[in-house]
Amino acid sequence: MQLIIHRGTHEIGGSCIELESKNGRIVLDIGMPLVDERGEQFDFRPYRKLSGPQLIEKNILPSVSGMYRFDDSKKSPDALLISHPHLDHFGLLHFVNPALPLYMSKGCHKLVELSYYFNEAAFDFEKIELVTPWKLFNIADFTITPYLVDHSGFDALAFLIEADGTRLFYSGDFRGHGRKHIVFDKIIKEPPENIDYLLLEGSHIEETDGDYDTEEAVELGLVELLNNKEKLYFIATSSQNIDRIVSIYRACKKTNRTFVIDPYTALILESIKSVSFAIPQHDWGNNMKVLFTDSRHTKLLQKDSILGRFEKSEVKYDDIIKDKGRYLIKDTFALRNKFDADKNLSNTSLIYSMWKGYLEDDEELRVFWAKNNVQIIHVHTSGHANVRDLKKFAEALNPGTIIPIHTFSPDKFREHFLDKVRICSDRERVNL
Ligand SMILES: [Zn+2]
Ligand SMILES: [Zn+2]
Structure with missing residues (x-):
């Protein structure tokens, strides 16, 4: 299996991951960036008039071949999976070819559709597959098990993805201290086994946010x-x-x-x-x-x-x-x-x-x-795991390799997970 993290190896927001197996290709998330290259709040407005290829050239749109409305002459990926309905995970979806099969949870679908409604845009995707937590499904030669996770985004999922004999777990955004902490506890108690690679979010690898614990x-x-x-x-x-x-x-x-x-x-x-x-x-x-x-x-x-x-x-x-x-x-x-x-x-x-x-x-x-x-x-508590829960999670899943994602401080992962950590670069093609 090959992995390309188009965005997210060194930043929070704009997540997009492409996975290619012998006979298939899938994409996880198509998020709007939260920061620009100067580290300031990202603003899409100056780019609104640019064409699709120009947006790719400027690294605003991830360069995923055949995925977009303007790019439908090329072979398209087999599917796009959305982990949860936060803009930094689905905010560039309107560029995607509506013929591409879209996989997401029922709650995610409802909220994404509503966000289109309030933006007065047509949600014209033709194939929407609603996935049920813990019920595996297949796309090309990928076998995928969605896991319900505790997050401030509603009905959020993590994905266990298997192809070519490699098992990769994408954590999505998650925490262990929200109202659904029971699903966090469950995965710690009965973790998926033999994980080769864990793509682990690290929004709070350097700190915790909020005065309240839970x-x-x-x-x-x-x-x-x-x-x-x-x-x-x-x-x-x-x-x-x-x-x-x-x-x-x-x-x-x-x-x-x-x-x-x-x-x-x-x-x-x-x-x-x-x-x-x-x-x-x-x-x-x-x-x-x-x-x-x-x-x-x-x-x-x-x-x-x-x-x-x-x-x-x-x-x-x-x-x-x-x-x-x-x-x-x-x-x-x-x-x-x-x-x-x-x-x-x-x-x-x-x-x-x-x-x-x-x-x-x-x-x-x-x-x-x-x-x-x-x-x-x-009065607030974060939607993301603190260091204690990130460690608990990584220990339970016990992967061969941890790849930091959704973090501004991938280096900090080394302090906690030592030589298990492999820091990737955006757009780097990695052989798993
Ligand atoms: Zn989120
Ligand atoms: Zn996020």
Whole structure:
């Protein structure tokens, strides 16, 4: 088997891996980069007018022969597998030829499709294969077993891939301290055997992010804050971090607050309720309500006659203002500005429940809250494994070789995994 990591050997984001066997070729992930070559936040906009081949030349699009819409005269790969619905793993999918078979989990499919919907783009893939965790399948001469993993991205998978007598395990993005830590514990207890190569993510090989150890600790931290009935709280979080949405909902239940979401979030939660019945829904009662905001997303939902579905769960702005201590509001641009315009941000705190770096980079947001004398409290735990769990994972799988991926510090792997580590370069063709 041959391996090419097109991007990810020395960076977090934009993951793309190509595997070639005697009779087949598959691609794992087609992510949007998170950083540019100067290490600053990646911005696709300056490249929008470039052609496909120009994007390949600039190393924005991975050079995978025959994979793209503009490149369909060449022999295409046999399939593209998406590990989970984070943009740094699927963000360049719209360049891919829609005839290429696409493999992903049911939850990943739902969220990727929704992201297309909100971008008003057609999701026109012709062959979508929904994979079931732990149920193996074949593509050409590859045998693949998907493993459900614990991650802040919903319904995330790792893949065990076997071909030409070689066994490779791609960890995808994962952690051991979220709401699905049971699947992490399971793989530690019953690891796949005889792994030759482990492509191991190392987002936190050099540090851990967040003040809280586990998702449960985040929930408890929220409960402690929300018990202060004098205050109105906003919470900044990703609508697609479903573990976090569950933590917030549970904290609201325990403190008798109403988690106020926007229609966009309500639709995301509704779209994945068939994947897990434990995901809180807009119509579950007093601890979750929908506030209709004046945003582009809301207008789109109105145009498509979707908004009406959430009317029965609607909470009115004036009701929130009358009894601020009973609510926790999911922060959105439209909402915070409405509260500001009406001078309704007194005695308010913002719970920042995302990676601290986003806040540090967002000066406008910090200025907005500071201007309103709103205190910002960080309550978060990372979507990625800490060093302790990375080591546990690598020890359990006991591979012949560990190849760092999804990391800014591949060298750090050597401190923990010694001579098992093989550091690759982006676009290097490696014989396994
Ligand atoms: Zn991820
Ligand atoms: Zn990632």
